[in-house]
Amino acid sequence: MNAEERRVAVLRAIVADFVATNEPVGSKGIVDRHNLGVSSATVRNDMAALEDEGYIIQPHTSAGRIPTDKGYRLFVDRLSQVKPLSAAEKKAIATFLDGAVDLDDVLRRSVRLLAQLTRQVAVVQYPTLTRSTVRHLEVVSLTPARLMLVLITDTGRVDQRVVDLGDVLSDDDVARLRAMLNQALVGKPLTTAAAAVATLPEEASDLRTVVTTVSAVLVEALVEHPEERLVLGGTANLARHGADAASLRGVLEALEEQVVVLRLLAASNDPAQVTVRIGEENEAEDLFATSTISIGYGPVSAPALGGMGVVGPTRMDYPSTIAAVRAVARYVGEIVGGR
Known part of the structure; x- marks a missing residue:
């Protein structure tokens, strides 16, 4: 050499x-x-x-x-290759994540798994609003004057809202409302679904008051920002690295600032590309003593639905951590993308 x-x-x-x-x-x-x-x-x-x-x-x-x-x-x-996880490790990841019952459970499990595998702090971002589409809207009659709306997206997000109508609806009216809403929404990205819902009151003259009330609640659900929802795990791992109390507190405060963590994950829009930021490459001053390793997750050959990664000291096992982050993201992408 x-x-x-x-x-x-x-x-x-x-x-x-x-x-x-x-x-x-x-x-x-x-x-x-x-x-x-x-x-x-x-x-x-x-x-x-x-x-x-x-x-x-x-x-x-x-x-x-x-x-x-x-x-x-x-x-x-200069990492020429990242040490791949063993077949047993991959099987353990798949088994653990396949047992999840819904999106919330998938993300909670993935954070716990990532924290255990890397012995760092793990963070996972909920699927972003802009990349989700409406799969189905269920309308359930709780009482003649009260409905429950259950919005289900292709990424597995489920949002429930209760609507007090002020009017009494028959079962036929509920069925018509369900059909009308699904026709307007199914298959539409959440970003355009809100606009589609807003025009509905003009179409149903006899149900106009009800549709207006339901539309207002739905628009609120559709324009929320679930991309600002994060799941964090393994914060106790910070203490294991022997950080002093002041720097430990600073890192924890930075992690609690969701905006800081979202910025870390913002570049993670490619499920095939791991991003490593070391020390002062992190924007937040409280994270200057840390390294962050992040990646996007989602279906293969498609834009990422969200980001995930770990935060730990700069003295970390980079090859193994990169391998773990990449492997967990791949499994989460397959599960969430296939829901």
Whole structure:
């Protein structure tokens, strides 16, 4: 290997050992543990060059070095392959997620699974409003003057609303209303469905008052912002990494700001592409000591329905974490996309 390739190999060794031990790494340890085929003197020279270029630093007067954010970035960019999950791990993911009963359960399970697999904080975004279409609208008569509307989307989202009519409806009127609403809505993206509902009162003269009331409730449901709904799990993992109380509090506060997390997931619009942000590449100052790994989820060869990922210290096992995030996203995409 040439000098540049060897330096990257030395950096890779430093990252691997530091992630494993949380101790600065010296040249002797690299020679002993990694078969680079060069002497300690050569490794020391390479470490000096890496330090000059800002990829590693010496935290105190010991001979050991630790990676900088720039070093982690080079390490991630040069990952030739991500260690795939074992067949047993993949089967465990599929079995766990296949047991979910609805969308909420899928997302809760995926967050718990991701937090367990990576030992980091996991976050999953609900399917975004703009990419959902109406699959069905059920209209249920609770009393002659009260209805329940159950809106079901292709992504598995279920929204229930109760409507007090002020008028009494017969079973035939309820059936007509159900047929009218489904004809107007089924197959339409939620973004255009609201407009379709708003024009309905003009079409049913004898049910105009009822349709106006129902339409107002439906429009409210259709223009809500479920993309601002997030599921978070594994926050206790932050304490495991030995962060001090102040930085721990800062990270937790940043995660509670949904806008911050949504920005992290905003770039995750491709289910095939993992995004890694390291240290100050994260927008929020409270996350400067962390790395975030995110990806979109959804049907294959289609825009992502939402994003998911993990947040943890910059000293993380990037290859395994990337593999876990990618695998869970794929299974969630298959389940949600196929509902």
